Amino acid sequence: MLVIEDLQVELAGKQILKHIDLEIKPGETHILFGPNGSGKTSLLMTIMGYPQYKVTAGKITFKGVDITHMPINERAQLGIGMAYQRPPTIHGLKTRQMVKICAGNGDDVDPEALARQVDFVDFLDRDVNSGFSGGEIKRSELLQLLAQNPDLMLFDEPESGVDLENIALVGNTIAKLLQKECSPTDLKSMLQLKRERTKMGLIITHTGHILEYLTADKGQVLYNGVLSCADNPRDILRCISEMGYEECVRCAIANN
Numbered sequence: 168m169l170v171i172e173d174l175q176v177e178l179a180g181k182q183i184l185k186h187i188d189l190e191i192k193p194g195e196t197h198i199l200f201g202p203n204g205s206g207k208t209s210l211l212m213t214i215m216g217y218p219q220y221k222v223t224a225g226k227i228t229f230k231g232v233d234i235t236h237m238p239i240n241e242r243a244q245l246g247i248g249m250a251y252q253r254p255p256t257i258h259g260l261k262t263r264q265m266v267k268i269c270a271g272n273g274d275d276v277d278p279e280a281l282a283r284q285v286d287f288v289d290f291l292d293r294d295v296n297s298g299f300s301g302g303e304i305k306r307s308e309l310l311q312l313l314a315q316n317p318d319l320m321l322f323d324e325p326e327s328g329v330d331l332e333n334i335a336l337v338g339n340t341i342a343k344l345l346q347k348e349c350s351p352t353d354l355k356s357m358l359q360l361k362r363e364r365t366k367m368g369l370i371i372t373h374t375g376h377i378l379e380y381l382t383a384d385k386g387q388v389l390y391n392g393v394l395s396c397a398d399n400p401r402d403i404l405r406c407i408s409e410m411g412y413e414e415c416v417r418c419a420i421a422n423n
């Protein structure tokens with residue numbers, strides 16, 4: 168479980184996150200909406216542990232461990248992974264090597280088999296993100312998460328820049344990573360499948376396209392660094408589309 172309590176964060180001397188409380192239980196997927204510059208990426212980067220995001224108050228706990236000041240590599244080892252909005256190009260490191268690093272057990276992983284899942288075999292021998300298109304970067308990020316297989320996955324706008332054909336690939340891969348793709352069988356009910364899920368997800372989206380591929384448990388709006396308006400993500404999306412962010416965070420949904 169991820170628990171964030173009264174978190175305050177500064178970036179370059181400016182307060183960007185204010186009194187954030189958030190709890191993601193095993194098996195849950197949460198959706199994060201919010202206008203440009205409201206602090207969504209900052210929240211994910213803080214959970215991942217980037218030191219430029221300075222925690223000035225509050226606490227982050229994951230699997231019962233206080234990770235508030237834990238370095239990134241230790242958070243990754245504990246089971247947190249992230250698909251970035253704009254990951255850097257890494258010259259001199261092949262995607263194939265990166266997959267092995269993410270898997271943490273170099274020789275056991277089969278990069279081809281994982282890459283096939285996101286139609287990325289042809290990119291394995293290219294430097295990480297070197298000349299990749301926007302959509303290719305998203306698939307590269309998913310490949311790394313498939314290799315790492317973390318327990319908590321943070322996705323920063325996974326559908327942005329992805330074409331209409333690849334959006335299904337991206338959506339279905341995220342659903343699979345989050346154990347959401349299973350359909351009920353004679354042996355297992357929907358409720359049983361839900362109970363057995365352990366993976367946690369936090370997904371930033373502007374369009375909500377990802378909701379066509381997986382069921383999310385909760386949506387929230389981050390506005391001016393403040394989290395508000397926890398509700399069904401589809402209702403939040405409808406509210407934002409019809410009335411805009413400002414009205415939405417006045418909790419129009421709750422009042423209707």
Ligand SMILES: Nc1ncnc2c1ncn2[C@@H]1O[C@H](COP(=O)(O)OP(=O)(O)OP(=O)(O)O)[C@@H](O)[C@H]1O
Pocket residue numbers: 178179183201202203204205206207208209210
């Ligand atoms: N290095 C930096 N120095 C100063 N301010 C920064 C820096 N990086 C980000 N910011 C500011 O922090 C604020 C929050 O940015 P963040 O990227 O978290 O927003 P976001 O909600 O993810 O936006 P978007 O939807 O556009 O991706 C913005 O006002 C941004 O300009």
